[in-house]
Amino acid sequence: MPLFRLLLVAFFALQLVVVPAVAEAARQFVDAAGRSVEIPDRIERVLAAGPPASVLLYVLSPEKMVGWVRSPSAAEKEFLAAPYRDLPETGRLTGRGNTANIEMVLSMKPDIIIDVGSVDATYASLADRVQEQTGIPYVLIDGAFARTPETLREVAGLLGVGTRGEELASYAERTMDWQKQAVAGIPDAERPRVYYGRGPDGLETGAAGSINMEILDVVGARNVAALSGSGGLSNVSIEQVLGWDPDVILTLNPDFQKSVMTDPTWANLRAVKEGRVYRAPTLPYGWFDSPPGVNRLMAVTWLTAILYPGKGEFDLRERTREFYRLFYQVDLSQEQLDRLLAESMGR
Structure with missing residues (x-):
């Protein structure tokens, strides 16, 4: 068989192997703003866009954090686990007094950016802009307190730490249900x-x-x-x-x-x-x-x-x-x- 034909056959055979693998390496996630974001199937490095996201990532999967929005103070570090309390400061992308920039985002090489809190057109626009400029998936999570169990499960599923998320979500549900029952009779x-x-x-x-x-x-x-x-x-x-x-x-x-x-x-x-x-x-x-x-x-x-x-x-x-x-x-x-x-x- 001529060399060219051999190369052509090999090329198409490789496509049959590689293309499905690439397709399976990403998934669609619809965030709280209704944005459909393509995210990696396996997430190992996560950047928090603001303080609530930073806390959520720490309690769920600190080993996946690329850094803190704000470096914990000495007093705060006493109540955080080593070695995660000593991660670098990244600054914040969102909220009042944002200090991060696109160069920082790219330098941290996250697989995904997560923001947690209020969700409106302003936050969605920021997410779209950062995602377009960096090529890094950016998702918005509704941080309403009443949704705490759902938020824990949702982000845990996103990060591939479902067992940990269920443990924390169950605690949240028990605590909130206990409180409602404790004060139910008060007019x-x-x-x-x-x-x-x-x-x-x-x-x-x-x-x-x-x-x-x-x-x-x-x-x-x-x-x-x-x-x-x-x-x-x-x-x-x-x-x-x-x-x-x-x-x-x-x-x-x-x-x-x-x-x-x-x-x-x-x-x-x-x-x-x-x-x-x-x-x-x-x-x-x-x-x-x-x-x-x-x-x-x-x-x-x-x-x-x-x-x-x-x-x-x-x-x-x-x-x-x-x-x-x-x-x-x-x-x-x-x-x-x-x-x-x-x-x-x-x-």
């Missing part, structure tokens, strides 16, 4: 009215519909700032807070927690008079917020303890230890528990 009119104060002066908060506040809806509490309208985070005045007169004040900021209990301006608030000013733990991530990711699952237990005393009897310290072992893969010492829970149960 809406008797549910606690809560103000969440951000920053050192406590005058930034979330209005109705803010992703930063949705955990209150999940546990059946009422956000007093919903009276100011809808949207994301915004600044309010002390006069507005005095008018709302919340039953409970929540914060992440130790300076605000201290000042609200001593500043005469706040003294007449019901929450201050009754000593119901609570600071949510923040290590390695905020229980209530910061970022608004799966880390907030711990707030379901904590908020039940402080908002509904005596309901659903449980040991908060043991629940905390269990969560950190399962999600963050660290075993807490008694001293670490003491520091985490300090000032979290009111002043």
